[in-house]
Amino acid sequence: MHFLIVDDDEASRMVLMAHLKHYGICDICGNGALAVEAVAKSLNSGRPYDVIFMDIVMPGPDGHETLEKIHALEKQAGIAPENRAKAIMVTSMDDEDNTMTALFEDGVSAYLIKPVAKTELVTKLAALGIVEL
Known part of the structure; x- marks a missing residue:
């Protein structure tokens, strides 16, 4: 499994990485621009990400804008929407509008509220x- 964690908060990145290290390889990015570059490199190398954990609120391109750019790269690479990386939005906000936008408009598979508990993360990934649980 190949994961990308995108968050401007280092502590949040480290928590997710610690939870995921037993399930696969984790790459991390501190902002949306770096995430777009990482996805482009992964697609060019033939090792696309399976799951992208994306913070919603970040300086520069936010999670919505970054995910839109990532989907464009996947489309350009000939990846059908059903085969693209699963996107899981991660937020410290209990903001239903932002979350619903991410789920329906951005094609997000799930969302998690920070701080992310390992049991909740694994339950979402299993769903x-x-x-496997």
Whole structure:
């Protein structure tokens, strides 16, 4: 499994990485621009990401804008929407409008509220068929 964690908060990145290290390889980015570059490199190398954890609120391109750019790269690479990386939005806000936008307009598979508990993370990944409980 190949994961990308995108968050401007280092502590949040480290928590997710610690939770995910037993399930696969984790790459991390501190902003949306770096995430777009990482996805482009992964697509060019033939090792696309399976799951992208995306913070919603970040300086520069936010999670919505970044995900839109990532989907454009996947489309350009000939990846059908049903085969693109699963996107999981991660937010410290209990903001239903932002979350619903991410789920419906951005094609997000799930969302998690920070701080992310390992049990909640694994339950979400299992529900998406990514890991087994």
